[in-house]
Amino acid sequence: xxxxxxxxxxxxxxxxxxxxxxxxxxxxxxxxxxxxxxxxxxxxxxxxxxxxxxxxxxxxxxxxxxxxxxxxxxxxxxxxxxxxxxxxxxxxxxxxxxxxxxxxxxxxxxxxxxxxxxxxxxxxxxxxxxxxxxxxxxxxxxxxxxxxxxxxxxxxxxxxxxxxxxxxxxxxxxxxxxxxxxxxxxxxxxxxxxxxxxxxxxxxxxxxxxxxx
Amino acid sequence: xxxxxxxxxxxxxxxxxxxxxxxxxxxxxxxxxxxxxxxxxxxxxxxxxxxxxxxxxxxxxxxxxxxxxxxxxxxxxxxxxxxxxxxxxxxxxxxxxxxxxxxxxxxxxxxxxxxxxxxxxxxxxxxxxxxxxxxxxxxxxxxxxxxxxxxxxxxxxxxxxxxxxxxxxxxxxxxxxxxxxxxxxxxxxxxxxxxxxxxxxxxxxxxxxxxxxxxxxxxxxxxxxxxxxxxxxxxxxxxxxxxxxxxxxxxxxxxxxxxxxxxxxxxxxxxxxxxxxxxxxxxxxxxxxxxxxxxxxxxxxxxxxxxxxxxxxxxxxxxxxxxxxxxxxxxxxxxxxxxxxxxxxxxxxxxxxxxxxxxxxxxxxxxxxxxxxxxxxxxxxxxxxxxxxxxxxxxxxxxxxxxxxxxxxxxxxxxxxxxxxxxxxxxxxxxxxxxxxxxxxxxxxxxxxxxxxxxxxxxxxxxxxxxxxxxxxxxxxxxxxx
Numbered sequence: 001x002x003x004x005x006x007x008x009x010x011x012x013x014x015x016x017x018x019x020x021x022x023x024x025x026x027x028x029x030x031x032x033x034x035x036x037x038x039x040x041x042x043x044x045x046x047x048x049x050x051x052x053x054x055x056x057x058x059x060x061x062x063x064x065x066x067x068x069x070x071x072x073x074x075x076x077x078x079x080x081x082x083x084x085x086x087x088x089x090x091x092x093x094x095x096x097x098x099x100x101x102x103x104x105x106x107x108x109x110x111x112x113x114x115x116x117x118x119x120x121x122x123x124x125x126x127x128x129x130x131x132x133x134x135x136x137x138x139x140x141x142x143x144x145x146x147x148x149x150x151x152x153x154x155x156x157x158x159x160x161x162x163x164x165x166x167x168x169x170x171x172x173x174x175x176x177x178x179x180x181x182x183x184x185x186x187x188x189x190x191x192x193x194x195x196x197x198x199x200x201x202x203x204x205x206x207x208x209x210x211x212x213x
Numbered sequence: 214x215x216x217x218x219x220x221x222x223x224x225x226x227x228x229x230x231x232x233x234x235x236x237x238x239x240x241x242x243x244x245x246x247x248x249x250x251x252x253x254x255x256x257x258x259x260x261x262x263x264x265x266x267x268x269x270x271x272x273x274x275x276x277x278x279x280x281x282x283x284x285x286x287x288x289x290x291x292x293x294x295x296x297x298x299x300x301x302x303x304x305x306x307x308x309x310x311x312x313x314x315x316x317x318x319x320x321x322x323x324x325x326x327x328x329x330x331x332x333x334x335x336x337x338x339x340x341x342x343x344x345x346x347x348x349x350x351x352x353x354x355x356x357x358x359x360x361x362x363x364x365x366x367x368x369x370x371x372x373x374x375x376x377x378x379x380x381x382x383x384x385x386x387x388x389x390x391x392x393x394x395x396x397x398x399x400x401x402x403x404x405x406x407x408x409x410x411x412x413x414x415x416x417x418x419x420x421x422x423x424x425x426x427x428x429x430x431x432x433x434x435x436x437x438x439x440x441x442x443x444x445x446x447x448x449x450x451x452x453x454x455x456x457x458x459x460x461x462x463x464x465x466x467x468x469x470x471x472x473x474x475x476x477x478x479x480x481x482x483x484x485x486x487x488x489x490x491x492x493x494x495x496x497x498x499x500x501x502x503x504x505x506x507x508x509x510x511x512x513x514x515x516x517x518x519x520x521x522x523x524x525x526x527x528x529x530x531x532x533x534x535x536x537x538x539x540x541x542x543x544x545x546x547x548x549x550x551x552x553x554x555x556x557x558x559x560x561x562x563x564x565x566x567x568x569x570x571x572x573x574x575x576x577x578x579x580x581x582x583x584x585x586x587x588x589x590x591x592x593x594x595x596x597x598x599x600x601x602x603x604x605x606x607x608x609x610x611x612x613x614x615x616x617x618x619x620x621x622x623x624x625x626x627x628x629x630x631x632x633x634x635x636x637x638x639x640x641x642x643x644x645x646x647x648x649x650x651x652x653x654x655x656x657x658x659x660x661x662x663x664x665x666x667x668x669x670x671x672x673x674x675x676x677x678x679x680x681x682x683x684x685x686x687x688x689x690x691x692x693x694x695x
Contacts, residue, residue: 059500061455099431101423104456108503151317151358151367152388180576181319181358185331198503 005032005041008073012045015065017072024073034077035086038117042070046115054200060108067115088119090210093141093173095123095132097156102149105179108199109145116203118143129156129163136169142210145202148179157182158190174209178202221599225308226560228514229521233463237518238526240467241474242278249275250426250475254433260482281474284481290528292445292488294352294382295413297403298678302382302415303351305490305530308562312535312555312590313352314344315568316371316386316419318578321357322543324669329541329577332357336578337371339672340570341378343580346675349590352382354419354567356578366692369395373692376403377685379677384417384447384567390434393418395691397442402687403680411443417490417565422450422472424457424493436476440484447490447532447565448476453505456498466515469493470522490565492519492532507537507574508550517561533558536569536586543581543661547572551582552589559593581664584671588643595639605633643667 008027011020027037049066052058092113096106103125110120121139123131136144144164148154157177164170174193177186187195194209196202207213229237249266251273252258258272266274291306303311321332324339340356355371362370368387375383376399387393396416404410420435422428432448439446452458452469459465473493480489495515499506506512516533523531535554538547551569558566568575569590570583600606611629615622624630643663645652652658658666680688 056501060503061460061500101427101429104498105503150388151319152364155364181317183319183331 005037005044008037008041009045009048012042012066012069012073013048015062015069017069020069020073021076024076028076028080034081037077038074038086042073043115043117046070046117050112050116050200050203063115064108064111067111070115089117089212090142090206091119091121091139092143092145092206093121093123093132093135093139094145094147095127096125096147096149097153097160098126098128099156100148100150100153101125102147102179105149105199106145106147109147109178109196109202112199112203113206116207118206129160132160133163133167133169136164136173137167141173143176143206144173145176145178145206147177148182151181154179154181154186157186157192161190161192176202176205176209219602221601223597223599224560225562225597226517226557227521228561229518229525231525233518234522234525237463237467237470238522240464241471242281244426244468244471245276245281245475246278247275248426249273250422250428250472252428252433252479254428254430254437257428257433257437257479261479264478264482276475276478280478284474284477285527285529287481287485288477288489288491288529289486290530292417292490292530293414294417294445295415296382297376297380297415297680299404299409299413301413303565305564307530310559310563310566311351312558312566312569312586313350313384314340314354314356314570314583315534315537315575315578316354316356316384317358318356318571318576319358320573320577322572322577322579322581324580324665324672327665329573331360332578333361334359334370334374337374338378339580340578340583341375342675342677343583343668343671345379345381345677346671347583347587349587349594350381350569350583352384352565352567353379354384355386356570356583366392366395368392369399369692372396373399373688376400376688377680382415382417384419384565386419387435389431390438393435393438397438397444398691399688400444402684402691407442414443414445414488417445417447419567420446420448421494422448422476424450424452424472425468426472426475428475433479436480437483440480440482440487443484443487445488445490446480447492448473448480449492449494449532451505452493452495454495454497454511455500456505458495460497462495462511462515462518465495466493466518469495470519489529490532491523491527491529492516494532494534495519496534504539504574506539507534507568507571508539508546508554510553513554513557513561516563517557520561520563530564533563533566534568535559535563535566536582536589537571537575538582539574541573541577543572543579543585543664547579547582548585548660551586552593555586555589556593556596559590559597580668580672581661584664584668585643585660588641592639592641592644606637608633 008023176194184195194205196205294303296302337357344353450472454465458468496512535558536551538550540546569586
């Protein structure tokens, strides 16, 4: 079984979607469990890529190519996953705050977290505190992640935390923030649970917050 | 008859051929014609539609090429910026380069401790005052994101603080029409009225569309206000290669130029003939760290190419950057990157060249960097002035005198040297050429330390011409009032 999954892992690492999807199908045909395929075929590949990336050995486009390859495999698996059958590292609700339209950083964080095995719900840009709170009630995430690129839109972050409190969900989630003008101190000031300076450390912080590896 | 003066060639850098320029321009027009832009300001969208734009998918509008050509023709080819006392200070046209600082840095390097800390309003003041006291820095920007003022009016506070600490021209940031109106009010108080400000503007607004092709409502509010009131404006989107734009430089330029042309079209519809400084920011998104680089050779290359496109096609003065670094401290990397961008910006004749003094890709401002840049600009300027060749500089008489003057006869003693040396040579102040033992006895300081001491000296000794108390009181009323 492990040797089949290693071919899948290699294909994901190389960013070879065609082979990766074929290998995924082969594993399914060989009756390998879906959780097994995800954990030992896909996430293990992304963990390896994440490790290489943090060491500066590979570049972002290569990292993202592998993430896209994993997504292709997940597309094959998703229709076969029954409710509650597969566990993920955690659920993340992410968006760029109200009044802010910048999304490159947020999109990078989403892709890297997905690659690391988190389930992402991306609300896009210009997300009001009310929308964050409403979706948090609906989706029941483990982490609510907010991004802002403008110092003038940062106040939407404490506003959103307040909205989460009013909706009665603040204690059920961990709040992570990021973006160019955001700092560790600011996160402390507004009682966010964590700050991350880039997509790579966002994944590391998320794992820390949820006590997963 | 006196011989005709030999003209001095002033070295200039060309990086783009005519065909390349036409192809990039053509690609920009194709982007506007076939994809268009997302115009999120309702009145802006109406105006573009009335002028011939084709609206689709709600707020997307395709713009035919003739709209861009018309706008390029009606925008002024020179933008004159004045100082705050009404004197013409910056002729933004043709090949005139002017260097200045940058805006919105979250952190600064503390002058006393040498440590990085959050910026406060006193930093806005210090950077403005330093610029005021440095001969080769032509304009001021905030170099701060002050944490000790209400964030909703952060740009109003920053503008007022700069006005109190310098009389040089300023490039400023605003959030929306709301705070821009307050900043405009302050500017009118300084200039002595709306007409006076329109005739002798000392300010230029820096706004950004969002690449790719997105024009947010609050940004368009500012564009329309500036167009209608004749406040000079630039609209460089962050069309960074691999970030908001394609990773290949030609495509990134085409996209950034398309966005600029779209902004220019609306701008000229709102205020025909109002000043518009042309050009996108085309740096790179670093492929390992995902930061937008402020030390990369690509940005220097694309802005040099933009200057060539100005000369070939656009005729409008262009926006650029120089004197910045990705380094976290002012070290050899900072010096190398700053010099690279300064000399190339000067050689390629960019016009309004900002972000001098940036460290950490624009997150941190450094008074020492600004001080160093002052000298690097002078050094580059010397190079770009070329070598004047005439009877005086050929110095045949002096050569005859010294060569034929017997033992003890040296150029150093000759009148010719005395008369010419101050113009003939670049005279460094901070770049040190002393002998080892002299250098050691003076403290053995490196350039960073010398710049630190010089920045402290300028801040301690330089007093900008003060504004009248009445004006200062009125400015405070605008900042703190209604």
